[in-house]
Amino acid sequence: MTESICRALRDGALEGEHAPALTIKDSIASPFGFHVFTHVLTQLSSQILAGKSQSRGLVLVALSRSPSFYVDLLKRRGFDVASSKKWIQILDCYTDPLGWKDRLVESGNIAHLYSEASSRASLCKNVKDMDKLFTSIIELGKGLVGQGKVRFCVAIDLVSEIFRHASISSVAGLLSNLRSNDQVSSIFWSSHSDLHEERVTAVLGYISSMVASVEPLNQSANGLRCNSENLSLLERNYWKGKFHARFKRRNGRVRVMSEEFHVEQSIINFTPLSSEDEMINRSLLPKVQFSLQLSEKEQIDRAKVVLPFEHQGNGKPIQIYDGRRSLADSKNEAAPVATGVLQTNENSSTGEIIYLRDSDDERPDSDEDPDDDLDI
Amino acid sequence: MNQRASNLLDEALGLVDDGSKAWPLSGRVVLVEDRVETSAAFVLHHLVKRALSPHSSNVVVFLALSQPFSHYDRVFRKLGCNLGAQSENNRFFFLDMLMSEFPDGDEGGLVALYGKIEKVVSSLLQENKKCITIVVDDLSLMEAAANGFSNYVLDFLHYCHTLTSAFGCTLVALNHEDIYLGMERPALILQLEYLADILMKAEPLATGLATDVHGQLTILNRGMWDGQGSSRNRICNFHFRVKENGVEYFSPGSRA
Structure with a gap:
């Protein structure tokens, strides 16, 4: 299922169509949207490097983690970071998103601490300005692939951060402008759905052609409300969960798929929906003295009886x-x-x-x- | 006895063997949530005391919004830690913000506060002191000082977060869970829970009041991203009893 998501992002946009867009949403009960994001990011990066994708480069808008975090992440996942300048550009909206540090330096408060930290990425000092953000993303992309027909991908690590600083309509405008730009091959972003009003989630769903949502295995356990009995059940939610993907086709068909995931060593692994979940559900049923279901052998035996x-x-x-x-x-x-x-x-x-x-x-x-x- | 018992909290935080390793909370965000029945101030005290212990070279930057210095001085003296001496040694920076206000429509006050913290951090970095712990006591009062504009507080915390990722500082913040209970979308606390690497909740017992158990502490320790140490998220739950000069921690059921 994640393969089909990555495939859609890899294949990119058709001529005269919007670029495929993916929303990854999660909630505090199962906060693994970022794991899914890095999974998609690394998959897409390896396809770009192998030359299998429509896009030839990737622009990463870093809002929730520092650029050096992403560089380390790519290094750990086995990418050649030395050559990364050729295929990935990071727009740093993390280090100084509101220009506070600039203000402090101007007022002579302190010397600039961040010269070396930000050298790898281009710095965005006002995330409230959507037009500026848009042009800097497109400029970075063009710097990677040049003018013309060659396309690039855009990844935004946490749109929730932008929503904090700008109105819904302006952020939606930014995202759909990016999507309809004829040099953008595909675009994906993650969001924390419980931080927003429902309409924000709906808006993101309309703009994107795929929505991947991360949900806890059992909905009832929200937050850390616990006592020692349901602690193990709760703990399961902190490394496992359900993953739903909704694909919207051009003709309007909608397909929904589900998978399970578990997180290990900060790497997310996907498995088909397992029966283990059912087993747990079944074990939660009240214990009855008689069997309500037949085993396979019992069914065969029953078929043999001649009435x-x-x-x-x-x-x-x-x-x-x-x-x-x-x-x-x-x-x-x-x-x-x-x-x-x-x-x-x-x-x-x-x-x-x-x-x-x-x-x-x-x-x-x-x-x-x-x-x-x-x-x- | 006290030493051994306090290990439950230290174990949950990964603070067990100091000296040999670097400060395990380096670069992490610790969020402590409490309720009106069970104050979690003792967790902050414990963390500050650990950071200021003679074995380590940690420095604490303390943003005090709820109590004056004399209060903390008394509490820490009971715990065997002299804050006055520590601040003379440049290991304890106390930012008294009891009277501070950040009026609405202007983030300047918080920018200036961040500037103060950054100044301390940069001067410490020049002295080659790497482990810096920033403690906020507490966030709800900061929100109140910002006239309820929680977005400003979140911006401020974002900038503090850049210090953790760039220089390995530790950010420890206390907040009250129950004041957000009625809200549909408590942005401040939810955003903090997303941000936190370690989330601690102090709650009363589900069964009600007890004489020798003052509450329970639930700790969610999210795995590190760099694949070192415990990689899987861990949850611990244990009971505590606050005493005059220390806190007892014990597993549920081990006391009457």
Whole structure:
């Protein structure tokens, strides 16, 4: 499933269409959106490096972590950081997003501490200015791939931070401008859905073609409300969870997929929805004395039982006497015996039923109630 | 006894073997949440005391909004730590902000406050003192001083966070959980919980009051990103009892 997300981002935009966009959203009950973000980031980076993707470069807008964090992350995941300038550019909106440090330096408070820290990335000193942000992202991208038809990807690590400083409409404008820019191949961002009003989440959902949401395994445990009994259940939420992805096709079809993930060594791993979850759910059911479900062996055994009314023989057609005369009976009656008819059950190989009729007046068998002459 | 018992908190924070290793909280954000029934001030005191212990060379920058210096001085003297002497040694920087106000519509006051902290940090870095702990006591009062504009407080904390990532400072902040209970979207506390690497909650017992248990402490220690140490998120829960000159920590059920 994450493969199909990464594939869509890798394949990029069609001519005359908006670039595919991915929203990754999470909440405090399962705050692993950033893990998903780094997963997508590394997948896409390796595809860009291998030349398999439509885009030839990536612009990373760092709002929640420092650029050096991302450089370290890429280094740890085995990317060649020395050559990183050729394919990745980091726009540093983390170090001084509001220009405070600049103000302090200007007022002669302190010498600038950050010259070396920010050398790798270009600094954005006012994230409130969406137009400036837009032009600096596009400029960085063009610096990577040049003018013309070559495209690049845009990754924004936490849009929630921008929403804190700017209005919904201006941020939505920024995102859709980026999406419709003809040099942008694909774009993805993460957000904390519980920090915003619901309409913000809806707006992000409309702008994006894919929405990946991270949810806790059990919804009831919200936050750290706990006592020692549900501690283990709660702890599970802090390294495992559910992952839903919603894909919107061009024709309007919407597909939803679910997976499970677990986080280890700060790397997120995805697995198909496991039955372990069901097992836990089942174990939460009240214990009953009898089994409500059959095991496979029990089902096979049950299928083997031959019910008494079924034909127990040897492949001959099943003849269940239905009260009317059968073909065999009429043959027998062709040579009538004066005192009665001897009927044999030919179908039975083991036994027979001999039936002696009292008189010819008696009907062979009938539905009439034998007791209806009783005067009760 | 006290030494051994206090290990429950230290264990949960990864503070067990100091001296040999670097300060394990370096570069991390510690958020302490408490309630009106169970004050978690003792956790702040414990962390400050650990940072100022004679084995380490840590420096503490203390933003005091709730109490005057004399209060902290008395509390720490009981714990066996002389704040006056520590500040003379340049290991304890006390920023008295009891009277400070950051009027609305202007973030200048918080910028200036951040400037003060950055000045201290930069001068300490020049002296080659690497481990700096910034303590905020407490955030709700800072929000009140900013006239309820929690966005300014978040901006301020963001800038403090840049100090943790750039210079390995530790940021410790105390906040009250129950004052946000009625809110639909308590942005300040939620944002802090996202930011925190270690989240501690002091709550009363679920079963109600008890004479010899004062409350429970739940600690979520999120794994480090660099793959060192414990990588998986860990949750610990234990009970505590605050005494005159220290705090007892014990596992649930080990006391009557």
